[in-house]
Each structure stands twice: as structure tokens, then as C-alpha cells.
Amino acid sequence: MLERMFNEIPRFFEYYSAIFLLKAMGTTLLMTLLGVGLGFLLGFLIVYLRQTPGMLWLPVRVIAITYVEVFRRIPFLVILYLVLFFIQAVSPNASLFTIATIGICMLSVAYTSEIIRAGFESVPRQQVEAAAAMNFSRWKILRKVIVPQSWPVILPPAFAFMVSFIKDTALVSQIGVVELTFAGKVMNNRGYSALLVYGTILILYFILSYPLTRLGAHLEKRLAPTKDQ
Amino acid sequence: MNYTFQFGVALESLPALLKASVLTVELSFFAFWGGALIGLAGAAAKTFGGSVVRHLAQAYVVFFTNTPALLQIYLLYYGLPEVGILLPSFTCVLLGLTLNAGAYLTEIQRAGFLSVRQTEIEAAETLGMSLWQQIRFVIVPHIAKTIYPPLANMFLILILGSSMAAVFSVDELTGTAINISTETYRWLEMFTLVAGVYIVLTFIASLMLALVGKRFFRVKARVF
Numbered sequence: 001m002l003e004r005m006f007n008e009i010p011r012f013f014e015y016y017s018a019i020f021l022l023k024a025m026g027t028t029l030l031m032t033l034l035g036v037g038l039g040f041l042l043g044f045l046i047v048y049l050r051q052t053p054g055m056l057w058l059p060v061r062v063i064a065i066t067y068v069e070v071f072r073r074i075p076f077l078v079i080l081y082l083v084l085f086f087i088q089a090v091s092p093n094a095s096l097f098t099i100a101t102i103g104i105c106m107l108s109v110a111y112t113s114e115i116i117r118a119g120f121e122s123v124p125r126q127q128v129e130a131a132a133a134m135n136f137s138r139w140k141i142l143r144k145v146i147v148p149q150s151w152p153v154i155l156p157p158a159f160a161f162m163v164s165f166i167k168d169t170a171l172v173s174q175i176g177v178v179e180l181t182f183a184g185k186v187m188n189n190r191g192y193s194a195l196l197v198y199g200t201i202l203i204l205y206f207i208l209s210y211p212l213t214r215l216g217a218h219l220e221k222r223l224a225p226t227k228d229q
Numbered sequence: 230m231n232y233t234f235q236f237g238v239a240l241e242s243l244p245a246l247l248k249a250s251v252l253t254v255e256l257s258f259f260a261f262w263g264g265a266l267i268g269l270a271g272a273a274a275k276t277f278g279g280s281v282v283r284h285l286a287q288a289y290v291v292f293f294t295n296t297p298a299l300l301q302i303y304l305l306y307y308g309l310p311e312v313g314i315l316l317p318s319f320t321c322v323l324l325g326l327t328l329n330a331g332a333y334l335t336e337i338q339r340a341g342f343l344s345v346r347q348t349e350i351e352a353a354e355t356l357g358m359s360l361w362q363q364i365r366f367v368i369v370p371h372i373a374k375t376i377y378p379p380l381a382n383m384f385l386i387l388i389l390g391s392s393m394a395a396v397f398s399v400d401e402l403t404g405t406a407i408n409i410s411t412e413t414y415r416w417l418e419m420f421t422l423v424a425g426v427y428i429v430l431t432f433i434a435s436l437m438l439a440l441v442g443k444r445f446f447r448v449k450a451r452v453f
Contacts, residue, residue, distance in 0.1 A: 073431040074424045075392035085416040089232040170297035194307030209295040
């Protein structure tokens with residue numbers, strides 16, 4: 001039965017399928033980078049809002065905390081469908097790539113903000129109090145005291161999260177974005193053996209993810225000593 | 230935006246969703262315990278195994294943690310029939326999720342094995358503890374403390390991950406929502422409701438896991 005698969009191999013690995021698959025691989029990577037990158041920036045904003053003082057900001061704090069807790073409990077597929085149909089109701093002309101990126105961003109915000117918060121909380125409380133006693137503004141405390149000390153704590157798990165999200169973006173194929181998994185479906189529909197197509201796609205994901213995982217582990221080792229100086 | 234929300238149709242299908250959520254729980258429950266067994270074997274292989282066994286376990290972990298679970302199920306679902314194995318879609322999804330979870334659970338349980346120090350077992354022996362006492366008072370508390378929180382977390386991830394089954398026409402929570410939405414065209418309302426069900430479901434799960442952890446393993450697991 002595997003004969004069919006072996007017969008297809010030379011036909012499968014021709015120039016045009018290679019171009020098609022490489023392009024799809026680029027889409028997967030770009031979508032992840034954009035989505036998680038934006039999510040990381042918005043994560044900073046969420047943490048900043050969560051740590052606002054006083055009763056006046058209480059509603060903002062509640063919203064920020066609720067957002068994080070709620071979105072960590074909804075499957076990515078459900079979020080994707082929600083974003084897809086919401087955005088299509090608002091602006092019917094939005095491209096699927098944009099929709100997918102927004103979906104990735106909305107989910108990754110919830111996770112990256114927790115990573116950032118853990119990093120910020122690793123800075124000793126006394127330093128923040130000392131800075132406040134020296135009349136630093138909240139923004140200045142963040143920029144001069146918290147961020148310089150917490151980025152070695154934040155970076156390794158944030159990087160690991162981004163790499164793990166490359167795999168999660170496979171679900172985006174369900175709303176029709178031509179990324180790696182969708183490319184696999186297209187090839188399979190052209191009549192190539194599923195074993196061959198999905199096996200190749202699986203290996204391509206591995207090629208994308210494994211070096212980055214190793215880089216992340218390396219990063220963690222490099223940055224670890226600065227944590228307990 | 231000229232979209233009018235009408236939750237009527239979605240709310241009518243709430244009983245169907247609740248019924249489907251049983252399948253979601255089943256899927257994540259079996260995948261978790263299957264994965265835990267694979268993980269136990271994998272962790273034992275990585276910690277105590279010879280060179281060949283250790284490398285095999287390592288290859289399994291590296292391969293399955295670096296590729297998407299969705300693609301692993303695709304390969305099983307569409308690839309196995311080509312070699313003449315026909316499985317129902319539920320079995321296929323369960324098998325894929327189990328194999329994927331097994332890789333992550335291998336790493337978690339290996340960390341548990343490493344948390345027990347040889348010197349502590351020797352100390353227990355010196356105190357005249359029997360093997361059973363050593364397991365009960367020294368080994369299990371150590372392992373439980375290290376692995377219970379990540380295990381609980383893995384179970385929640387599996388509840389969310391089981392939504393992938395919808396892609397393979399298994400009628401669990403997300404799958405049922407898709408089926409009903411294609412008839413009623415109330416996608417937004419339906420999926421808002423489904424998101425709510427998932428939130429309640431994972432919240433109940435984390436509450437129960439926290440209670441079990443506190444009662445039996447004296448581990449603090451966070452609910453929020």
C-alpha cells in the first residue's frame with residue numbers, strides 16, 4: 001500500500017510544491033511573529049493597567065484581570081471563530097491573514113501579560129518603594145527600575161511561548177489562511193498521499209520549531225546567572 | 230456595525246452543548262490518563278534506561294513537543310487508512326491527543342523523579358523505614374509537590390486542546406457548536422455561549438484539582 005506513496009515522491013518534491021510550501025512556512029512564521037509580538041506589547045499595557053493604584057482605576061484593573069483570566073480559559077479555535085465572525089460583521093473586507101493575526105494577538109496577550117507580570121514581581125518590592133520615596137513617577141519607576149532588572153526573567157519564557165505558538169497556529173488553517181497546515185490540505189486535495197503530505201508538513205514544522213526551541217534553552221542558560229546576583 | 234445579536238437560538242441549544250461537554254471531558258480525561266501512563270514509562274526510560282532506551286524516549290519527546298498536535302492527528306486520521314488501518318474519528322483524535330500529551334507528561338514526571346534525592350532515601354533507610362513507608366512518607370510527597378501543579382495545568386490544557394476534535398467531526402463542545410451554527414447562522418452568539426461553557430468547565434476543573442491537591446497531597450494549586 002505504501003508503494004503509491006513512494007511512487008509519488010519524485011512528483012511531490014518538484015520546484016513548484018517547494019515554493020508553495022516555503023511560502024506557507026513564511027506565512028506561519030510571520031503570523032506568529034506579528035501576533036505574539038503585538039501581544040507582547042499589549043501585555044505590557046495590561047500589566048501596567050493591572051498595577052494602577054487607587055479606587056479611581058479599579059474598573060480598569062477589574063477589566064484587565066478579567067480579560068486575562070477569561071481568555072486563558074477559551075480554546076484557540078473558539079477564539080478564532082469569534083474573531084472571524086465579529087470582524088466580518090464589522091468590516092467584511094478584512095483579509096483572513098489580518099483576522100488570524102488579531103486572533104493570535106488576542107490569545108497571546110493573556111499569556112504574555114502573565115509572563116511579564118511574573119517578571120515584574122521578581123524585582124524586590126523595596127526597590128520600588130525606594131524609587132517612589134525618591135519621587136520617581138510610576139512610568140519612571142517602570143523604565144528605570146523594573147524593566148532593566150526584569151527583562152532577563154521575562155525574555156526566556158516569552159521566547160518559549162512564541163515558539164510554542166508556532167505550533168498552535170496550525171489551527172488557523174480552519175478559517176482558511178494559507179499557512180503550512182492549509183498548504184498540506186491543498187496538496188492532499190490535489191491527490192497526493194496523505195501520509196506523504198502531512199509527514200512532510202510535520203517535518204517542516206519541526207524544522208521551524210526545533211532550532212528556536214534550542215535557541216530558547218540557550219537563552220535561558222545565558223540569562224539565568226543575572227537572576228541571582 | 231449593523232449586526233443584531235440574537236441569543237434566542239443559541240440559548241435553545243444550551244442542553245445540546247451541555248451534553249456535548251461530557252464528550253469534551255471524556256476526551257481530555259482519557260487523553261490525560263493515557264498520556265500519564267506513556268509519560269510514566271517515558272520518564273522511567275529517560276531516568277533509569279540504558280543508552281538506546283533513553284535516546285528513543287528523548288526522540289519521542291523532542292518530536293512530539295516540536296510539532297503541532299493538530300498535524301499529528303491529521304497524520305493519524307488521513308494517513309492510517311492508507312496503510313489499511315481504519316479507526317473511528319473519536320479514537321483517532323484520542324490517540325493523537327494521548328500521544329501528544331504523553332510527550333509533555335514525560336518531561337513533567339521526569340522532573341518529579343529528579344526531585345527525590347538519593348540521600349533522602351538513605352536517610353529514610355537509616356531511620357528504619359520499610360519500603361512502603363519510604364514510598365508513603367518520602368518519595369510520594371516529594372514527587373507530588375513537584376509534579377502536581379504542572380499536571381493540573383496539563384489537564385486544563387487538554388480540555389482546551391480537545392476542541393481540536395471538532396476539525397475531525399467529533400461532536401464535542403466546539404464540534405456541536407459548529408454543527409448548530411451551520412444550520413442557524415448565529416455563529417457569534419453560539420461561540421460566545423461556547424466560550425462561556427468552556428470558562429465554566431475549566432473553572433470547575435481547576436477548583437476540583439485545587440481541592441484534591443490540598444486534601445491529598447498538601448499542594449497549593451492556584452484556582453485563578
